[in-house]
Every structure is written in C-alpha cells, then in structure tokens.
Amino acid sequence: xxxSKFYFKTRKExxxxxxxxxxxxxxxANFIEKLTSGVYxxxxxxxxVIRKIEQIIREEMEAIGGQEILMALLNPxxxxxxxxRWDTFNALFKVQxxxxxxxxxxxxxxxxxxxxxxxxxxxYKDLPLYLFHISDKFRDEPRSKSGILRGREFIMKDLYxxxxxxxxxxxYYNRVKKAYQRIFRxxxxxxxxxxxxxxxxxxxSHEFQVVTPAGEDLFYHCRSCNLYRNKEIIKNxxxxxxxGGPLKELRGSEVGNIFKLKDKYSQSFDLKFRDKNGESKNVxxxxxGIGISRxxxxxxxxxxDANGIIWPxxxxxxxxxxxxxxxxxxxxxxxxxxxxxxxxxxxxxxxIEVFYDDRENVSSGEKLVEADxxxxxxxxxxxxxxxxxxxxxxxxxxxxxxxxxxLKDFDKIIKGR
RNA sequence: CGGGGUGUAGUGCAGCGGUCUAACACGCAGCGUUCGGGACGCUGAAAUCGUGGGUUCAAAUCCCACCACCCCGACCA
Numbered sequence: 001x002x003x004s005k006f007y008f009k010t011r012k013e014x015x016x017x018x019x020x021x022x023x024x025x026x027x028x029a030n031f032i033e034k035l036t037s038g039v040y041x042x043x044x045x046x047x048x049v050i051r052k053i054e055q056i057i058r059e060e061m062e063a064i065g066g067q068e069i070l071m072a073l074l075n076p077x078x079x080x081x082x083x084x085r086w087d088t089f090n091a092l093f094k095v096q097x098x099x100x101x102x103x104x105x106x107x108x109x110x111x112x113x114x115x116x117x118x119x120x121x122x123x124y125k126d127l128p129l130y131l132f133h134i135s136d137k138f139r140d141e142p143r144s145k146s147g148i149l150r151g152r153e154f155i156m157k158d159l160y161x162x163x164x165x166x167x168x169x170x171x172y173y174n175r176v177k178k179a180y181q182r183i184f185r186x187x188x189x190x191x192x193x194x195x196x197x198x199x200x201x202x203x204x205s206h207e208f209q210v211v212t213p214a215g216e217d218l219f220y221h222c223r224s225c226n227l228y229r230n231k232e233i234i235k236n237x238x239x240x241x242x243x244g245g246p247l248k249e250l251r252g253s254e255v256g257n258i259f260k261l262k263d264k265y266s267q268s269f270d271l272k273f274r275d276k277n278g279e280s281k282n283v284x285x286x287x288x289g290i291g292i293s294r295x296x297x298x299x300x301x302x303x304x305d306a307n308g309i310i311w312p313x314x315x316x317x318x319x320x321x322x323x324x325x326x327x328x329x330x331x332x333x334x335x336x337x338x339x340x341x342x343x344x345x346x347x348x349x350x351x352i353e354v355f356y357d358d359r360e361n362v363s364s365g366e367k368l369v370e371a372d373x374x375x376x377x378x379x380x381x382x383x384x385x386x387x388x389x390x391x392x393x394x395x396x397x398x399x400x401x402x403x404x405x406x407l408k409d410f411d412k413i414i415k416g417r
Numbered sequence: 418c419g420g421g422g423u424g425u426a427g428u429g430c431a432g433c434g435g436u437c438u439a440a441c442a443c444g445c446a447g448c449g450u451u452c453g454g455g456a457c458g459c460u461g462a463a464a465u466c467g468u469g470g471g472u473u474c475a476a477a478u479c480c481c482a483c484c485a486c487c488c489c490g491a492c493c494a
Contacts, residue, residue: 143493
C-alpha cells in the first residue's frame with residue numbers, strides 16, 4: 001500500500017479529555033475515530049488489525065470444531081421476554097419500529113441461537129455442536145469509558161457449545177480455555193486465567209485478564225499456589241482461600257470469558273434431545289466470548305512506548321514500513337526513489353504486507369516520527385548512506401535495533417510472514 | 418443514575434462583562450527554500466463562541482433550562 005493513496009492522517013494532538021493511552025495512540029495514528037461516546041469508526045489501519053485478530057480467532061475456533069455463523073442483531077422482543085431478560089438485562093438497547101413493534105439490539109446471542117438450534121438438535125447424534133459468530137454487539141452502558149475498552153457498540157466473537165451432559169460440557173470448556181490462551185498469545189498478550197463468579201447460572205466461570213492500569217477489574221493472585229481469582233468472589237480476605245498464602249491485588253482488562261450455561265437457556269426455550277435410551281433431556285450449553293474491539297485497545301495498552309504503538313507481528317496492520325529518505329540533491333534522490341520503488345514492487349509481488357511511504361511533500365523527520373507512531377514491526381529505509389554501501393537499513397520497532405543489510409541479500413532476509 | 422468538570426475555526430487551546438473587528442499553535446491553500454526524528458520564511462482562507470431563553474446601555478464572558486462530551490462512583494453475560 002502506498003501512503004500517498006491511503007486513507008490516513010495522523011494527528012499531533014488529541015483532546016486532553018481522553019485518558020486511556022490506547023485511545024490516544026489509536027486516534028493519533030488514525031486507526032480509529034470516535035463518533036460519539038462509546039461508539040467508534042474503524043479506519044483502514046484499525047480495520048486491518050481487527051481483521052487480523054478475527055483471522056486468528058477463526059483459525060483457533062475452527063481448530064476446536066467451531067463453525068461460523070452470522071446471527072441477526074435486530075432481535076424480536078418475544079425472544080428476550082422468553083428468558084425474562086427484556087426487563088432484567090440492564091444494558092439492553094431497545095428500539096421501536098415506527099409500525100409499533102419492539103426490538104432489542106443484541107448484546108449477546110443466547111436468545112437467538114438457542115431457539116435457532118431447536119431446528120437442528122433432536123437426537124444425541126446431533127451433539128455436540130459448536131457454533132461461533134463475530135459481529136457488533138450493543139450494550140446501553142450507563143457509562144462508556146476508556147475509548148475503545150468499554151463501548152456501547154463493539155465487536156465481539158461468541159462461541160456457543162451444545163452437549164449431552166455436563167461431563168462433555170466440562171471437557172469442551174477446557175478445550176476452549178486452551179484455545180483462548182493460544183489466541184491471546186498470538187495477539188501478543190499475556191492473558192491470565194482468573195476464576196470468576198458465573199452469575200446466577202453457573203458457580204464457576206473464567207475470565208481472561210490482561211494486566212493494565214486502564215482495566216476495570218480487580219483480581220487477586222496467590223504466588224504460593226498460583227491462584228487467580230476475581231475480587232468479586234473473595235470477600236474481605238487478605239489470605240489465599242486455597243493455601244493461606246498472601247494475596248496480591250492486580251488490575252486488568254477482561255479480554256475474554258467462558259461460562260458453563262448448563263441448561264439455563266435450554267429450559268427457557270425448551271431445547272431438548274433424545275438420548276440413547278429414548279429419554280428426553282435438556283441440552284447442556286456453554287458460551288465463550290472475546291471482545292475483539294476491546295482486544296485492539298488492550299493490545300495497544302500492553303504494547304507501546306513514548307513514541308507510539310508497537311504491534312505484535314501477527315496483528316500488525318502491515319508487517320513492513322518502507323521509505324526512502326531524500327537528500328535534496330536531484331541525482332541522488334532519483335537513485336534512492338528508483339531503489340525504493342523496486343523493493344516495493346518486489347515485496348508486493350511476493351505478497352509481503354508493506355506500507356510504502358511514497359509521499360513527496362512530507363519531510364524525512366515527519367515520516368520517521370509517523371513510522372514510530374504507527375508501530376509496524378519492521379522498517380526498511382533506503383537513503384544516500386545506505387545506497388553508498390549497496391545496502392538497506394532494517395530496524396525493528398520493538399527493540400529499536402538497526403541492521404545494515406546488503407541489497408543482494410534482500411530476498412534472504414525479507415521473507416514476510 | 419449520584420458527584421465533579423468541559424463545550425470557542427478541521428484539530429489542540431487562550432480569552433471569562435466594555436481594550437473582541439475573538440488570540441495562539443497545528444492543519445489547510447499559494448510561492449520559495451528545505452529533507453536521518455513531526456523543517457523554515459512570506460502570503461492567504463477558515464469561528465453565526467454547543468442550543469434556547471433571560472439579565473444588562475453592553476454577553477464568548479453573568480443567570481436558567483436543555484443537549485453533548487470527559488473524569489470519579491454505582492452498574493457491567
């Protein structure tokens with residue numbers, strides 16, 4: 001991609017109102033743009049990262065048998081009344097058609113998927129079943145905050161599993177837990193698995209927490225027995241409930257959660273199956289969420305420095321940032337431009353994701369500063385200096401380490417992902 | 418939903434009853450010089466001061482209402 005044609009304009013300043021560093025950097029670097037409180041537009045750079053995260057999630061969901069579906073966001077009131085959540089779900093967005101009927105904007109999808117699979121699940125032979133869905137979610141938050149970390153409209157992946165019995169649910173629950181750890185690792189995050197309260201329908205559930213000062217959740221860690229547990233379920237204690245050791249309080253942002261729903265929603269919608277003995281039983285369910293747009297923010301919270309973002313390679317919008325630094329002397333500049341163009345063409349041909357800053361009216365200093373702000377993993381520079389040595393400069397964003405590499409070795413070194 | 422705060426060119430902000438014909442910086446347009454860490458000079462365009470009402474000889478500035486945004490708390494499948 002050539003920068004001169006690309007929809008992005010970085011900003012030097014953002015409102016001092018914005019407290020979350022992820023929102024500041026993503027706005028300055030033009031990945032996202034706020035429409036209104038808790039509602040954001042994703043610009044080309046931001047969307048590329050979202051797509052990368054989604055791709056990782058798709059791969060890991062499919063690896064544990066998940067099949068992707070896309071459910072409707074406009075939900076009839078009836079479904080939400082059937083579970084009682086039309087009145088009890090605090091953050092439910094309700095909209096009325098001008099012809100009178102009411103709808104919910106989906107904040108989660110149990111109310112849609114459970115009646116949906118009734119048309120599929122009749123027998124134990126139809127189980128287990130794993131379906132996942134990636135789309136926007138709506139929650140009428142009383143207070144959205146921290147930019148993209150807690151919004152009223154956000155992107156989420158949810159996976160729903162259907163089982164014959166609790167034992168099978170338990171088994172799959174643990175597989176999902178492992179898949180989630182792989183997902184977050186691939187996103188460049190160290191996500192801690194924290195025991196949490198499952199609300200009214202499950203005694204235990206787990207959330208995946210990334211430690212950051214911008215997070216909203218408090219949880220405890222016991223060093224001696226390695227317990228992680230949400231503060232919500234440990235009341236008035238400074239000692240580990242498991243081994244008596246001292247507890248350390250941590251603050252984090254919840255990037256994912258997994259719940260054993262058991263038969264709560266099967267009961268509401270009368271989702272049953274015949275077992276081997278011809279007996280009718282409730283289907284056991286699990287649900288598993290990942291906040292994708294929140295992940296975008298948390299990745300930045302966890303990966304930045306004073307100059308900007310430092311994208312973990314697998315989720316970077318592009319892998320390479322390519323530029324030529326002009327000298328002002330016509331002859332040399334022509335040579336530099338020719339060399340950069342040829343590298344760009346070569347990288348494109350080989351399918352390498354490269355962001356080429358070909359803008360002619362932008363100074364070298366500005367290009368360099370912007371490169372750090374955007375935070376692509378590697379920067380390739382051609383300059384008068386490098387050309388004299390028949391070389392190019394390769395710099396890693398994360399370590400700031402620079403290598404001069406001979407142009408003839410380009411193909412050996414630059415391989416793409 | 419309680420408490421606190423803020424709304425002024427595209428962006429970030431100054432001004433807080435008369436000196437406002439609303440300042441500064443960034444950005445934008447034009448011309449020229451630049452080009453290894455957000456270059457410089459000159460010229461120029463761009464604001465019915467969030468909305469509505471009120472007080473006053475006079476309102477961006479004071480008062481009331483509404484709207485929007487931010488922060489703390491409550492809330493958070």
